[in-house]
Amino acid sequence: MVRFALVFLIGLTALVAPLTAQAPQGWKARVDLSQSASDPDDIPDVKVVTMGKGFRVTGGPAGTFWSPANAVAGNFTARATFALMKPSGHVNYYGLVFGGADLEGAGQRYLYFLVAQNGTYIIRARRGDGVQDVQSSTAHAAVRRPGTDGRSSNALEVRVAGATISYVVNGTVVHTTPKSGATAAADGIVGVRVNHLLEVMVDAFEVQRQ
16 A cells, blocks of 8 residues: 655755655655766656555665664664565665664765675675775675566565674575674664665565664
């Protein structure tokens, strides 16, 4: 059941916006601003439609979506199922964000664990405008590619337990990192990210504190 449709009009003063009262309560969006006319993000809107207990993102520019209520520390599991509705013209990523802080400001930071239509995953750390690979793009059999209908569904999890962060795709641990070091700040806000020019349904989003 469609509950609402919202189009973000992107400008220098519209970087962060709430997802309206009909969306999951308290959720916000931050979209990536275009840097040049040749940039794939040089498209003026991204459409977010809440459906059932999830929501569909259609880009447009890349965006990060979160609720401040989903802030965690210590041990936790974050999960969601991401259904790619159709392939994009080139490889783009989507998935979970965690360890988020200052998401509305210039000092934004978060880790993100994403998959793509070519069967790869990637783990990165963002600090302000800078991005550092934790694990560069890596192919793994656990990442489902689009079928003959052009669609795919991948369940992603981030499990933080003790000194270890485990990255899970469809029940398979594809990578682990220590919960320490410059790029491993796991405590913070959990959300999702959908890169540009994608149509992705996000469902079964959950943060389980342990």
